[in-house]
Amino acid sequence: MRKDPFSQSSKLEPEPSRSTEAVRGLTRRRFVSGGASLGVLAAAPAFLRGLRASAQEGPSSLFTLGVASGEPHAHSVVLWTRLAPDPLAGGGLGERVVPVKWQIALDPGMSRVIRDGVAPAHPKNGHAVHALASGLPPDRWLYFRFHALGEVSRIGRTRTFPAQRGGRDHMRFAVVSCQSFPDGFYRAYADLNEQELDFVVHVGDYIYEGAAAVRPFDPARNHIGSEIVSALDYRNRYALYRLDPDLQEAHARFPFIVTPDDHEVDNNYAGETPELSSPTQGEAFLARRRNAYQVYAESMPLRPENRRAREDGGLRLFRSLPFGDLAQLHVLDTRQFRSDQPAGDGFGSTDPDSAALQVVFGEEIFDADGILDPAATLMGARQEDWLRGSLAGSRATWNVLAQQVMQTRWNLVGAARVTIEQSTALGPELKQFLLQQIALVDEISNVDAWDGYPAARQRLFDSLVQSRARNPIVLTGDIHSAWGANLLADFSDPASQIVAAEFVSTSISSTFGGLDPRPTHGFVRGGLQPGNPHIAYFNGLYRGYCLCDVDRTRWQTTFRAVGTPAQAIDPSPTALVPLPTSPVETDAVLEIAAGFNEPGRNGRLETTFARPIPV
Numbered sequence: 322m323r324k325d326p327f328s329q330s331s332k333l334e335p336e337p338s339r340s341t342e343a344v345r346g347l348t349r350r351r352f353v354s355g356g357a358s359l360g361v362l363a364a365a366p367a368f369l370r371g372l373r374a375s376a377q378e379g380p381s382s383l384f385t386l387g388v389a390s391g392e393p394h395a396h397s398v399v400l401w402t403r404l405a406p407d408p409l410a411g412g413g414l415g416e417r418v419v420p421v422k423w424q425i426a427l428d429p430g431m432s433r434v435i436r437d438g439v440a441p442a443h444p445k446n447g448h449a450v451h452a453l454a455s456g457l458p459p460d461r462w463l464y465f466r467f468h469a470l471g472e473v474s475r476i477g478r479t480r481t482f483p484a485q486r487g488g489r490d491h492m493r494f495a496v497v498s499c500q501s502f503p504d505g506f507y508r509a510y511a512d513l514n515e516q517e518l519d520f521v522v523h524v525g526d527y528i529y530e531g532a533a534a535v536r537p538f539d540p541a542r543n544h545i546g547s548e549i550v551s552a553l554d555y556r557n558r559y560a561l562y563r564l565d566p567d568l569q570e571a572h573a574r575f576p577f578i579v580t581p582d583d584h585e586v587d588n589n590y591a592g593e594t595p596e597l598s599s600p601t602q603g604e605a606f607l608a609r610r611r612n613a614y615q616v617y618a619e620s621m622p623l624r625p626e627n628r629r630a631r632e633d634g635g636l637r638l639f640r641s642l643p644f645g646d647l648a649q650l651h652v653l654d655t656r657q658f659r660s661d662q663p664a665g666d667g668f669g670s671t672d673p674d675s676a677a678l679q680v681v682f683g684e685e686i687f688d689a690d691g692i693l694d695p696a697a698t699l700m701g702a703r704q705e706d707w708l709r710g711s712l713a714g715s716r717a718t719w720n721v722l723a724q725q726v727m728q729t730r731w732n733l734v735g736a737a738r739v740t741i742e743q744s745t746a747l748g749p750e751l752k753q754f755l756l757q758q759i760a761l762v763d764e765i766s767n768v769d770a771w772d773g774y775p776a777a778r779q780r781l782f783d784s785l786v787q788s789r790a791r792n793p794i795v796l797t798g799d800i801h802s803a804w805g806a807n808l809l810a811d812f813s814d815p816a817s818q819i820v821a822a823e824f825v826s827t828s829i830s831s832t833f834g835g836l837d838p839r840p841t842h843g844f845v846r847g848g849l850q851p852g853n854p855h856i857a858y859f860n861g862l863y864r865g866y867c868l869c870d871v872d873r874t875r876w877q878t879t880f881r882a883v884g885t886p887a888q889a890i891d892p893s894p895t896a897l898v899p900l901p902t903s904p905v906e907t908d909a910v911l912e913i914a915a916g917f918n919e920p921g922r923n924g925r926l927e928t929t930f931a932r933p934i935p936v
């Protein structure tokens with residue numbers, strides 16, 4: 322019997338042809354050796370075209386960006402590829418429309434095909450192909466591939482969700498976010514690819530919009546060109562990321578459920594407002610935003626209703642996916658419809674005593690009116706209404722909110738105090754003055770997260786409580802560090818009723834504060850308690866991701882970390898940068914028992930395993 326190429330121990334490639342090996346070798350050498358120059362990369366497309374001429378079977382030069390799948394339902398799933406013989410320069414197929422045949426089969430050898438069809442690869446979509454394969458059996462592995470212009474893609478693997486009453490009592494999946502390409506290698510994905518998972522949830526910052534030379538610790542792993550603005554720019558940027566072999570492998574192995582955050586468009590943008598320092602403002606920003614969402618839709622394995630451009634060029638991405646009756650996944654979009662952040666984009670406070678701290682934060686942070694504005698919103702009214710209904714209609718054991726920015730209250734007065742205490746830039750008199758001032762300040766918040774929108778958070782918590790949704794779990798990214806928190810009805814009272822539990826996945830590769838995460842980790846950790854007793858776990862040292870292992874009785878989240886405690890005390894400033902050889906280990910395991918939010922229960926997160934945090 323033929324070996325399943327997707328078995329966890331094997332590097333998959335069914336019957337690799339010589340050309341396949343060469344193509345894979347090229348991308349792997351380019352991205353893994355670190356010795357190659359950009360010149361090699363620029364030469365790649367021509368080399369790939371040469372290979373295409375000799376390719377008779379197996380993945381080839383048309384399919385340089387691999388295959389992907391996503392949005393699993395019980396009887397359907399989206400299959401994706403993009404024809405791009407010249408992936409970093411627009412794709413290379415010009416204005417022609419290319420018919421692409423797709424097949425989905427029960428077996429990894431593709432001998433038992435159960436559905437097939439033809440989808441056009443159109444230049445207006447960058448020759449991306451989305452096929453909605455329907456009529457599929459629920460809760461099982463399926464295999465798929467594409468044919469175009471006499472070539473055939475690699476075989477991808479995907480999985481349908483169980484039917485509503487499918488008897489499935491267990492699921493295991495990964496949560497990922499924030500994968501800035503120049504900041505490190507995708508060791509986290511290499512580890513994820515060895516896991517047994519039903520699916521992967523990506524909660525944003527799939528690409529970063531910045532120019533080349535942003536902290537390139539390795540000159541061969543960098544962005545290309547300037548900050549991206551046009552549809553062509555965004556297309557080439559997605560291609561750069563998708564050429565990474567570990568990311569490409571993850572998409573070929575597991576269906577993804579994705580939602581964007583800010584960097585898919587512009588750092589810290591809100592609704593129709595760009596970041597203050599953005600190179601595009603006004604109408605130019607709106608055009609850029611339209612380009613960004615257009616190419617996001619092209620690049621991701623999304624359903625037709627989520628890819629269709631709205632009048633403003635945006636997408637309707639909030640949606641709900643049932644994993645049988647074990648879990649309901651409510652996927653949120655907290656970026657596209659939000660009101661502008663209060664107090665600038667960084668930090669804010671409702672306490673007038675904070676006005677004296679401008680020198681610490683580099684901006685005015687006091688903005689009580691903005692932070693407490695009852696009309697402020699992260700989701701927009703339509704999405705808030707939709708979520709209320711989605712929660713009320715759910716009968717699932719677990720209600721999962723897959724979303725972008727941290728929901729837990731995080732009072733960072735302590736972190737600011739530690740920052741001042743440890744500062745070597747402040748003279749002794751100024752330091753003394755600032756320490757006296759900060760002792761007067763009750764609270765400081767990260768206003769790009771839900772802390773900047775407390776009225777909107779209250780409405781969300783009210784929805785969670787009033788809907789009686791069972792076991793709400795919030796999954797988050799954005800902040801490039803790992804957190805576990807009990808979301809309480811009243812954060813000022815540690816004994817208050819729990820509303821939900823939140824797990825924040827650290828970044829795949831994006832830095833926490835800087836290439837060396839230890840200073841920022843130290844400020845946050847040093848100032849976390851006693852001000853935030855509901856926060857059960859924090860670690861900013863490592864890049865990585867979360868594994869969620871869920872059954873009817875408990876939710877368990879494993880924080881996978883790129884790097885070790887020994888590396889965390891290595892004096893080299895790049896000791897914790899993810900490299901191709903970095904070890905990946907479990908940093909901590911947190912659990913919560915089902916029924917935690919039932920009347921009279923008031924459960925809490927428990928840490929069942931934790932490595933030492935040495936710094």
Ligand SMILES: [Fe+2]
Pocket residue numbers: 499500526584799800801831
């Ligand atoms: Fe990020």
